[in-house]
Amino acid sequence: MNKLVVYCDDAPFKEELLAAGLNRVNTRMFKAVNDNIESVCISHEGIYFTKDDIAIEFIDKSVFMNLNSVLVKILKKTTLFFENYFHLYIDFLFYLFLPKVLHTIKKSDCSYIFIPVGANIRALKRAVKISEKSSLPLAVFIGDEFKNYARLSGNKESIIMCDKYLQQWLSKISKIFVISEGMQNYFLEEYNLKSTVLNIPYEKKYSINSDKRKDFILFLGNTSHFYQDGLVDMIEVLFDYNQKYNKNIVLRFTIDKIPDIFEEKYLQYIEYGKIDTDYNSSKILNEALFCFIPTSFDKKYKIMVGTSFPSKMMECLAFAKHIVVYGPQYSSSVRYFKKYNLDTVVSQRNKEELFKILTKKDLNYSNQSKVYNYILNQNHSLKNIKDTIMKEINK
Numbered sequence: 001m002n003k004l005v006v007y008c009d010d011a012p013f014k015e016e017l018l019a020a021g022l023n024r025v026n027t028r029m030f031k032a033v034n035d036n037i038e039s040v041c042i043s044h045e046g047i048y049f050t051k052d053d054i055a056i057e058f059i060d061k062s063v064f065m066n067l068n069s070v071l072v073k074i075l076k077k078t079t080l081f082f083e084n085y086f087h088l089y090i091d092f093l094f095y096l097f098l099p100k101v102l103h104t105i106k107k108s109d110c111s112y113i114f115i116p117v118g119a120n121i122r123a124l125k126r127a128v129k130i131s132e133k134s135s136l137p138l139a140v141f142i143g144d145e146f147k148n149y150a151r152l153s154g155n156k157e158s159i160i161m162c163d164k165y166l167q168q169w170l171s172k173i174s175k176i177f178v179i180s181e182g183m184q185n186y187f188l189e190e191y192n193l194k195s196t197v198l199n200i201p202y203e204k205k206y207s208i209n210s211d212k213r214k215d216f217i218l219f220l221g222n223t224s225h226f227y228q229d230g231l232v233d234m235i236e237v238l239f240d241y242n243q244k245y246n247k248n249i250v251l252r253f254t255i256d257k258i259p260d261i262f263e264e265k266y267l268q269y270i271e272y273g274k275i276d277t278d279y280n281s282s283k284i285l286n287e288a289l290f291c292f293i294p295t296s297f298d299k300k301y302k303i304m305v306g307t308s309f310p311s312k313m314m315e316c317l318a319f320a321k322h323i324v325v326y327g328p329q330y331s332s333s334v335r336y337f338k339k340y341n342l343d344t345v346v347s348q349r350n351k352e353e354l355f356k357i358l359t360k361k362d363l364n365y366s367n368q369s370k371v372y373n374y375i376l377n378q379n380h381s382l383k384n385i386k387d388t389i390m391k392e393i394n395k
């Protein structure tokens with residue numbers, strides 16, 4: 001049985017802690033292959049953590065630097081200083097941690113390094129460096145596309161790294177896992193590299209399926225630019241609907257501050273506020289009229305929208321009674337819903353269609369949770385994830 005040493009920049013947080021992105025994905029992904037993992041090396045590149053934040057399954061396997069938050073901030077700022085003023089990327093945190101990582105690998109019986117990365121090209125650089133220094137093959141899970149993220153963020157050093165080294169670094173990976181079919185197609189077309197789709201893992205801990213349905217539409221998680229034009233369309237439609245039918249349905253956000261993208265007259269139909277626990281988040285998902293998952297129609301985000309896959313989709317499939325996906329044909333969310341014939345999809349920018357859907361959901365509500373849960377179990381179970389990873393690594 002092939003053994004793995006895992007390295008990650010995003011700590012695998014406990015399930016009871018509210019988390020997003022790779023902090024949540026890593027927890028479930030590592031659980032899936034926990035029997036094959038010897039050690040989990042966790043850097044301080046991502047959200048600051050302590051031992052108490054780590055999922056209990058990995059505490060005894062975890063390797064990390066006991067650095068306080070102030071020192072971590074100083075080292076990160078020092079790295080940025082050299083990058084911004086001297087165009088030198090010296091990853092102080094990583095090189096401080098690297099000897100400990102290599103020692104962990106050396107004393108293990110592992111045959112592969114497994115590293116999940118997000119959109120930051122520096123994470124890929126670190127992954128390749130660990131593989132080279134340890135002389136072990138590298139398996140990488142890629143959750144976002146590097147080049148377009150760098151250009152959209154406007155980070156000059158990231159753009160330079162992508163242009164100079166991305167193809168080279170990708171070619172050094174033995175097994176590439178990607179988050180979506182869109183990403184798989186993109187890697188083949190752009191880099192002539194084959195990859196394996198690894199679905200976001202999900203493990204449903206409890207069942208919530210009350211008959212309650214409250215007058216709000218839920219948008220879960222952050223409100224980055226990939227979602228904003230869809231959110232603006234929804235609040236405009238919601239305003240017209242409420243005015244026409246004398247309703248008071250609101251668009252609810254699970255963050256403590258909303259972006260300044262809505263006209264003042266629409267604010268009466270907006271609620272927001274952080275949810276304190278994972279359970280309460282699930283409960284609110286289940287009570288919503290429907291969950292709204294938009295992606296941008298703006299062509300400048302086309303590659304990102306077509307390759308990324310929102311991790312919030314997992315919670316929505318697990319607990320929502322109804323989901324409305326709103327985005328262009330090439331959106332990974334739209335393609336996913338169409339692939340499995342899930343309700344409901346609007347794949348063109350059409351506020352009239354949104355209005356019709358809102359009317360339908362309000363007057364003739366149907367519970368799709370059984371269908372959603374079936375698709376979730378078929379494609380995102382921990383067993384499915386383990387089989388996908390180990391099948392490739394054992395080849």
